[in-house]
Structures are given as structure tokens and as C-alpha cells.
Amino acid sequence: MSQEKKVVIDLQNIRRDFIVGEETVRALRGVSFKIYEGEFVTIMGKSGSGKSTLLNTLGCLDTPTSGEYYLDGVSVRKMSKNERAILRNRKIGFVFQSYNLLAKTTAIENVELPLMYNTKYNSKQRREAAIQALQMVGLGNRLEHKSNQMSGGQMQRVAIARALVNNPAVILADEATGNLDTRTSFEILVLFQKLWKDGKTIIFVTHNPDIAQYSQRNIFLADGKVKDDTVNNHILSAEEGLAALPKNEED
Amino acid sequence: MNWSNLFKIALKAIANNKLRTFLTMLGIIIGVASVITMLAIGQGSKQSIQSQISKMGSNMIMIMPGAERRGGVRMGSSDMQTLKISDYNTLKEECTYLSAISPSVSSGGQFIFGGNNYSSSISGVSQDYLKIRQLEVEDGEMFDDTDIAQSAKVCVIGKTIADNLFTAGENPVGQIIRFKNMPFTVIGVLKSKGYNTMGQDQDDVVLAPFTTVMKRILSVNYLSMIYASAITEGQTQEAINEISDILRTNHKLQDGKADNFNVRSQEELSSMMTSTTTSMTILLACVAGISLIVGGIGIMNIMYVSVTERTKEIGLRMSVGARGLDILTQFLIEAVMISITGGLIGVLLGVGAAYGVKFFAGWPIAIQPMSVILSFAVCSITGIFFGWYPAKKAANLDPIEAIRYE
Numbered sequence: 001m002s003q004e005k006k007v008v009i010d011l012q013n014i015r016r017d018f019i020v021g022e023e024t025v026r027a028l029r030g031v032s033f034k035i036y037e038g039e040f041v042t043i044m045g046k047s048g049s050g051k052s053t054l055l056n057t058l059g060c061l062d063t064p065t066s067g068e069y070y071l072d073g074v075s076v077r078k079m080s081k082n083e084r085a086i087l088r089n090r091k092i093g094f095v096f097q098s099y100n101l102l103a104k105t106t107a108i109e110n111v112e113l114p115l116m117y118n119t120k121y122n123s124k125q126r127r128e129a130a131i132q133a134l135q136m137v138g139l140g141n142r143l144e145h146k147s148n149q150m151s152g153g154q155m156q157r158v159a160i161a162r163a164l165v166n167n168p169a170v171i172l173a174d175e176a177t178g179n180l181d182t183r184t185s186f187e188i189l190v191l192f193q194k195l196w197k198d199g200k201t202i203i204f205v206t207h208n209p210d211i212a213q214y215s216q217r218n219i220f221l222a223d224g225k226v227k228d229d230t231v232n233n234h235i236l237s238a239e240e241g242l243a244a245l246p247k248n249e250e251d
Numbered sequence: 252m253n254w255s256n257l258f259k260i261a262l263k264a265i266a267n268n269k270l271r272t273f274l275t276m277l278g279i280i281i282g283v284a285s286v287i288t289m290l291a292i293g294q295g296s297k298q299s300i301q302s303q304i305s306k307m308g309s310n311m312i313m314i315m316p317g318a319e320r321r322g323g324v325r326m327g328s329s330d331m332q333t334l335k336i337s338d339y340n341t342l343k344e345e346c347t348y349l350s351a352i353s354p355s356v357s358s359g360g361q362f363i364f365g366g367n368n369y370s371s372s373i374s375g376v377s378q379d380y381l382k383i384r385q386l387e388v389e390d391g392e393m394f395d396d397t398d399i400a401q402s403a404k405v406c407v408i409g410k411t412i413a414d415n416l417f418t419a420g421e422n423p424v425g426q427i428i429r430f431k432n433m434p435f436t437v438i439g440v441l442k443s444k445g446y447n448t449m450g451q452d453q454d455d456v457v458l459a460p461f462t463t464v465m466k467r468i469l470s471v472n473y474l475s476m477i478y479a480s481a482i483t484e485g486q487t488q489e490a491i492n493e494i495s496d497i498l499r500t501n502h503k504l505q506d507g508k509a510d511n512f513n514v515r516s517q518e519e520l521s522s523m524m525t526s527t528t529t530s531m532t533i534l535l536a537c538v539a540g541i542s543l544i545v546g547g548i549g550i551m552n553i554m555y556v557s558v559t560e561r562t563k564e565i566g567l568r569m570s571v572g573a574r575g576l577d578i579l580t581q582f583l584i585e586a587v588m589i590s591i592t593g594g595l596i597g598v599l600l601g602v603g604a605a606y607g608v609k610f611f612a613g614w615p616i617a618i619q620p621m622s623v624i625l626s627f628a629v630c631s632i633t634g635i636f637f638g639w640y641p642a643k644k645a646a647n648l649d650p651i652e653a654i655r656y657e
Contacts, residue, residue, distance in 0.1 A: 059570065061650050062651060081574070081575065082574045082575070085569065085573060085574040086572060086574070088570060089573075100566075100654065102564060103267065104267050109263075114571040114572055117577060
């Protein structure tokens, strides 16, 4: 089914070498895959498998030593630092493990952040887009809450809203549930599944194999290579998983 | 680049750290305030000296004998006797730019009245001297042309002399005082002028006809000085030129030969005097300027800490699309806002302190718009200069490392 769909990410034989002293560390040794619009992909691997390097490459924070990377049809490899910054601003939404919200700053201001670096938005449009994104993640009633007044789950929702606000080609989540308890993790997964059903393209990088069951496609990375690339035919519903959890009084 | 957005971001960062921002600003505030106060005090005393000098007679021209020492060559003592009565007479008749002219010779010695004595000096002058030095006879009268023609033994004394000789409260006018065994009739007492800027007692004077001092006391035929007054201050230079021409003709000096006299105006004296206060002002401003630099280093220090502390934030901003230039600008705006706000407060505080000095210590002050503009400009530049390095450091961070920085 995905053959007719638009290719959002196209990696062609990506290699990334780091020179540490005398040695060359080959973090990525020829990674190739395509991700299509509307896919929910988990990228898994142990630490040292090249996961982080791949994430940096996908996020246009880093450029490969060799190979081609097309993001939404644009070749990234030869881009300058500034061009990549603009590309990140328009096409990528990051969600980090530790949320990375601005301190003492309201939810709405945090979500507005990417649009602050986009001159196409004026302050009114920026605010509207931020409110819309916060409503999408279920925080429509907490617009003016400051980052230090929120729970971990709420903070991660704000971070997801921030990743959504620029309507990116792909959302890159880096261990997005890593700092959260089981229940909140499920809630975040519910949110990701909802966004996926709304047609968003999501790449979830994790070392936790459980999460793979909730996504559509799983890519396993080992020693800087793609070891396995499978389609998950039995996608679990995070909502059901959440319902199955024992009731928590405090929640 | 969106300036208003970057401005908002910087403002937010400052607002998040109010105490620290204020403490950083304090350096700049103190720096700017001290620059302004010091300059106000310096300028104030300069202006007060200038006004005192002009009170002494701003149009005053002094003609002195002898040439200036040039190249270390000391002129012969005969050169010091080059001013004669004839010079005075010619100048008096021929000079068109002068409103008053008076010769001057003086002799030091002891004045005696009854059991009192007082050491001072007697100045031989003409009536015009009062006008030139802006003196007034309070009691009695000034000597006249007849007294000069007769070399009369009369004198007009200053307040200090009167106070020291007539201790019993006698009216000095009409009394006879002795100077070097010569009796002088006091015919007038001068109105008190107090001390001048140089700390000289302007009331410590005894004026007598110049003919009396030259013939009866000193037995000389030359003058120690000629005082003159230009008609207006603006005509001082023309008057000086005219005096020089007349004196050169009178002294039969050929072209190429140096003047054997000196003509000085009050303006020169005033610039000489004010040069002292100018260097004092510069010194004060330098000291204050150093504190401004110290304030600037304070900004740099805090910005540097701030960049390190906010590495993660910078990483985040970069990952959501901030370019190096955006980060650089953000931090520069922060630094400049701190320094400009500090500068503004410093200006207000400096002006306030200057008036405080005027009010409590009674020192003259003069706040010049230039010094305000200057110190303001300096502190803005300080902000950019000292903010640049930390901002550059922030802009050059690697987003991958920055975002994971703990």
C-alpha cells in the first residue's frame, strides 16, 4: 500500500565515520531505507548500534560522511549549517527524552518557539498555531501553565505540541517515553497513535522493544547497519493497553 | 532574521534572571554614573575658574618686558627694562582698540601706621587700573592726573591693608601711613573682592600714582608691566597685534628681530589656568572610565556563565531551527540591553549625584550633554564588545552536543 505514497525520507547507503584520535569509528556502515508519508516507524537498537548517529542524521543535525539523504525530496548531504537549520525549522519536529522545555516559560510560549525563527508567521498566527497544536495534544486548557508547574507527561505533551506546530514532514521522537512511568508512557503512546491516524509521519527511536508493538514498522539497527526491517501486522492499541493497566488513584 | 522575535526572546531571558541581571547592571550603572559625576565636577570647576578670570577683567591685556626664553637662551637683564614710560604714552595715544591702559611698577615693603605694620607691596598705576582690574573705590576717591603729574604721595588701599593697619577702627581715609619711611596719605579704600581662584588675596593691594613709585621709591625709568583693556573681548587679538606693531616701531626693532616684550591676554591666562582643570577632568574621567570597563567585564563574565548554563536551551533552539546568527544576535541583544538599561540608570544616578555634590558640598558642577551622550555610547559599545565573545561561543555550539549537555 505504501508504494504509491510519497517518500518522506530516503536514505541511500549512509555512512558516518568519526575520527577519534588515531582510530576511525564507523558509526553507520551503509544504511539504506525509505520512509513514506504517514508511516509510524520505530528504530531500535542497543546502545552503540548507531541509533543516535542515525537520529542526528535524520534530524539534519549531522551530515553523513558518504551516501545520500533526501528529506522530503531535498538532498541534505551538501547543505550548509544555516540551510540545515532552516530545513529543521520547516520540516522536522523533535521530541526529546528530557522534554527540553524552556524554564519558567508558559506552554504556549514553548510551543511557539520554532515559529519564532520563521519569519512567515506573525505573532497572531504564531499564537493561533500554538493553541491549535496544544489542543491536538489535549492541553487546550493549560495554555498559560509554566513548564515548572507541569507533570512529566504534560511537559512531554507540550514538547510534542512544539514538534507539531510547524506542521513538519516528519516527527522525530528520541526515547520520548524514556523518562515517564508506565501509565504516562501509555498516554504518550496513545497520543502518538492518534497523530499517526491523523496522517502524521512519526519516527520513534528507542531501545525499548515493547514500543515496537505499537508502531507500524520496525527497523532494527546493529553495528551501524540495518539488521531487520519488518512490518508489524499486529499493531497493539495503546488505548487498550492503557485501559488494561491497574487503576491508579492519583492519576 | 526577525529582530522583534529575537528581542522578545532576549527580554524573556533577562526577565527570568532579574537579580543576576541587576547585579550585572550595577557595574555599568556605577561606571556611567561616576563618569558623569566626575565630568560634571571637572567641568564645573573649569567653568567657575573661567568666570572668575573674566571677573578679573576678561578684556585684560598684559604687556611685559623682555623676550620669552627660547631654546634655553636666557635673555640679558637689560632686556627686562625695555618697557618705558614713552611706550605707555604712545600706546595710550595711538592704540584704537584699547579702552583703558595703565602702567605698573611695584615695590615690596612694610607699611606702618601707628603701632601696626604690615608687609605688602605698593603698585604704581594710573587711574585706568581700576577699570582694567574691575576694582571700585568704596570710600574716598582715586588719585587723578594732577597727583600723577606731581608724583603725589597719596595711595588707595585694599581692605586687607586697611584691616591690618587700622585695627582700632579709624577711618583710613585721610590718615597717613608710612612706606619705607615715606608718608603716604590714604585717599581711598577699595571695595573688597575677596580671594581669587588661585588663592590670592585681591584686597592685599596699595595703589599709588606710578610716577610716585618710579621716581620717589624705586628711582627707575622703566616699567615692570603695562595693563590694558581691549574695548570688547572680541577685539583682544586686534589690540594685541596693534600693541605689538606700535611697540616694535617704538623700540626700533628691525624685521626678523625678536620682540623684546611680551603681550599676553587674559584669554591665554585663562586657557593656561583651565588646562590644569582639564587635565584634572581627564584624570577623573579616566578613573571613572576604568570602572566602566570593569562593569563591561562583569557583563562578559555573566554572559559567559549564562551561555554555559543555557547550553541545553541553545541546543534546543538550534534543533528547532535557530541559526548560529540567531543565537549570536539573541545573546548580543541581551548584553546590549543590560548595558543600555544600566547606562540609562547610570545617567540618572550620575546627574543626581552631581546635583547632590552641588547641594551638599557646594562644589560647582556643569553637566554637559556631550558627557552624557559619550558615556552612554561607551556603555553600549561596551555591551557589544564584551557580549560578543560569549555570544560567539554560544553560536558556535554543536547542537548535537548542546542538546544532550547536562
